[in-house]
Amino acid sequence: MSGSPSTAEPVLEHPGQRRPEAAASVAQGAAAGRSARSGAIDAVRVVGILAVIAGHTLGTPLVRPLLYTWHVPLFFILAGFFWSPQRPFAVELGKRSRTLLLPYAVWFVLIAVPFLILDPLLESTTWQRLFLPVWNGQQSAMPYTTFWFISVLFVCCLLLRLLWRAPRYAVWAVAVLAAAAGWMFGPQLAQTPFSIGSALPCLIYLMLGWEGRRLHDRLITPQRLRPAALISLAALGVVVGSVALGLSRPVDIKQGDYGTPLVSTISAVVIASTLVLVAEWVFTRLPRRASLIATVLACCGFMVVLVHPFVLWLMQHFAPPAPDWFVFAICALVPWTAALIVVRTRLAAWLTGATRWRRAVEDPA
Numbered sequence: 001m002s003g004s005p006s007t008a009e010p011v012l013e014h015p016g017q018r019r020p021e022a023a024a025s026v027a028q029g030a031a032a033g034r035s036a037r038s039g040a041i042d043a044v045r046v047v048g049i050l051a052v053i054a055g056h057t058l059g060t061p062l063v064r065p066l067l068y069t070w071h072v073p074l075f076f077i078l079a080g081f082f083w084s085p086q087r088p089f090a091v092e093l094g095k096r097s098r099t100l101l102l103p104y105a106v107w108f109v110l111i112a113v114p115f116l117i118l119d120p121l122l123e124s125t126t127w128q129r130l131f132l133p134v135w136n137g138q139q140s141a142m143p144y145t146t147f148w149f150i151s152v153l154f155v156c157c158l159l160l161r162l163l164w165r166a167p168r169y170a171v172w173a174v175a176v177l178a179a180a181a182g183w184m185f186g187p188q189l190a191q192t193p194f195s196i197g198s199a200l201p202c203l204i205y206l207m208l209g210w211e212g213r214r215l216h217d218r219l220i221t222p223q224r225l226r227p228a229a230l231i232s233l234a235a236l237g238v239v240v241g242s243v244a245l246g247l248s249r250p251v252d253i254k255q256g257d258y259g260t261p262l263v264s265t266i267s268a269v270v271i272a273s274t275l276v277l278v279a280e281w282v283f284t285r286l287p288r289r290a291s292l293i294a295t296v297l298a299c300c301g302f303m304v305v306l307v308h309p310f311v312l313w314l315m316q317h318f319a320p321p322a323p324d325w326f327v328f329a330i331c332a333l334v335p336w337t338a339a340l341i342v343v344r345t346r347l348a349a350w351l352t353g354a355t356r357w358r359r360a361v362e363d364p365a
Contacts, residue, residue, distance in 0.1 A: 011125055020169065028209075035209050037295050038280070038291075039278065039283055039290060039291020039292065039293075039294045039295055039302065040276070040279040040280040040282070040283040040291070040294070041078065041081075041276060041280075042291075042294040042295045042297070042298035043279050043283065043294040043298075044074070044272075044275045044276055044279050045075075045078065045298040045301055046294060046298055047275060047296045048071055048074040048075060048275075049301045049304055049305060050080075051067045051070075051071035051074075052071050052072065052146070052308075053304075053308050053328060053331050054067060054068045054242065054328055055068060055071060055239060055316075056145065056308070056309065056312060056331070057312060057324060057327045057328040057331050058324045058328055059324050060324070064250050065243050065244075065250055066243075066252075068250035068252055069239075069243055069248060069251055069259070069264060069267050069268060069271065070251075070267070070268045070271040070272060071148065071251050072251065072253050072254075073202075073205050073251055073253070073265075073268035073269075073272070074268070074271070074272050074275070075149075075153065076153065076156065076202050076205035076206055076209065077205050077206070077208060077209035077212070077231070077268065077269060077272045078209060078272070079153065079156075079157060079205075079206055079209060079275075080206035080207060080208060080209020080210040080211075080212070080213070081209040081210070081212055081213045081216075082161075082207060082209075082213070083209070083210045083213070085162070085164065089158070089161050089162065090188045092157060092158060092161040093122045093158060095156050096157050096158065097154075098349065098353070099353040099354070100150050100153060100154045100302075100353060101150075101154060101351065102349065102350060102353065103302060103303065103306065103349075103351055103353045104147065104151070104306070106149045106350050106351060107303075107306045107307065107351070108144070108147065111143055111144065111307075111310050112130060113141060115130065115310075115313075116130070118317075118318070119175075122317055124241065130144075133147065133194060133195070134193060134194065135193050136191050136192075136193070136257065137151065137152075137191070137192060137194045137195025137196070137198070137254075138187070138190040138191045138195060138254065138255060139191075140195070140254065142309055142312065142313040142316075143298070143309045143310035143312070143313035144309065144316075145309040145342040146305050146306060146308075146309055147256055147306065148190075148194065148195040148198075149253075149254075149305070150306070151194035151196055152193060152196065152198045152199050152202060152253070153199075153202075155196045155199035156199035156202045156203060156206060157206070159199055159200075159203065160203060160207075161207050162202075167242055171207065172207060174203065174259060175204045175206075175207045176204065178200040178201055178203045179201050179203070179204040179258070179265065180261075180267060181200055181201060182198070182200065182201025182202075182256070182257050182258045183201075183261040185256075186198075186201065186255075186257055186258050187255065187256035187257070188256065189201065189256055190253070190254065190255060190256030191256070195254070198253055198254075198256065200240065201253075201258055202253065204265060205265075205268070205269075207274075208265075208269050208358065212269070212272075212273060216276075218359030220277070221278075222284070225277070225280055225281050225284065226281055227280040227283075228277050229274075229277040229280070232273055232277045233274060233278065233332050234269070235270050235273075235274065236270060236271060236274045238270075239266075239267045239270045239271060240248060240269060242300065243267065245269070246261065247263060248260050248263045248264050248266075248267040249264055250264070251264050251268060278301065283333040296340070296343070297336065299338075299343060299352065299354040299357070300336055300339030300342075300343050300352055300354070301339075301352070302350055302352055302353045303335060303339040303342065303352045303353075304332070304335045304336050304339055307335035307338070307339075308321060308331040308334075308335050311329050311330060311331045311334050311335060313325055314326065315330060315331070339351075339352055343356065343357050344356065344357055
């Protein structure tokens with residue numbers, strides 16, 4: 001999820017591994033709209049996907065305050081972090097259509113086939129639950145629980161691209177006003193067709209991710225990475241305290257709940273920043289192979305986001321009761337294993353939104 005996985009071939013180095021001049025080159029490439037993969041940030045994507053699965057499968061009361069504050073906002077923030085400022089709207093539309101809408105449509109049909117066969121054995125609202133999100137995305141139900149996210153991310157990216165020609169202060173003004181609309185009218189925005197109204201409040205996450213990347217490229221060098229990670233961990237401690245005290249409420253974008261105005265947004269950004277900085281620092285101490293593994297898993301992640309609710313639905317209705325940890329493990333392992341197979345085939349773009357992986361990419365010289 002660049003949100004969705006990028007279709008660019010991966011660059012196996014990441015900021016903490018690069019010489020200062022190489023890091024500057026990557027920063028310039030990002031500013032020019034060229035994409036590069038970071039194993040560290042791909043690892044953050046994987047952590048975010050695991051958090052989403054945990055939010056759907058683990059029943060402990062701690063899940064909501066610990067995960068909902070950041071696990072979905074993270075993907076909008078990362079979409080902003082890798083925003084390409086020079087990309088034309090037509091290119092944006094084409095890229096997002098290939099990486100988001102195409103697998104969305106394919107998996108909608110593939111899941112619908114067994115759903116329409118099996119669900120009538122259980123309930124009488126099969127067709128209503130299948131098509132209700134078309135005019136009210138908030139009602140996205142099992143096994144399509146995560147599909148609303150794709151339409152919101154798609155519209156959010158296109159909306160920001162349309163706004164990008166305006167002066168930056170004007171874009172920020174729109175994003176702040178849209179965030180305020182989310183705090184006041186979030187549920188109503190979520191009840192729009194495919195939840196596309198929720199794209200408005202999510203603009204603020206993309207803009208904060210974009211500004212975070214600018215600060216990152218200006219301030220973070222290999223020598224400063226460890227202190228920056230430690231400072232971010234200290235800030236994370238403050239966020240955890242605010243969540244524990246109820247000062248920062250969880251965020252549930254699907255339901256149109258953006259938490260405590262301003263505070264929950266800041267909390268999500270702090271958590272995302274901490275994950276990025278700590279991952280970059282950790283990956284400087286890991287072998288290059290670790291970056292490759294993280295990137296492969298992240299490239300499969302979009303399929304996991306779409307398919308794990310279907311696996312969960314099957315387990316809930318057609319499998320014997322199992323502990324939450326086992327359900328979590330199956331909902332993560334089954335779609336990820338399938339995606340790791342698919343991504344090596346010609347079906348990769350159709351089912352994962354990523355380009356097909358070949359050995360030449362996996363084992364670069």
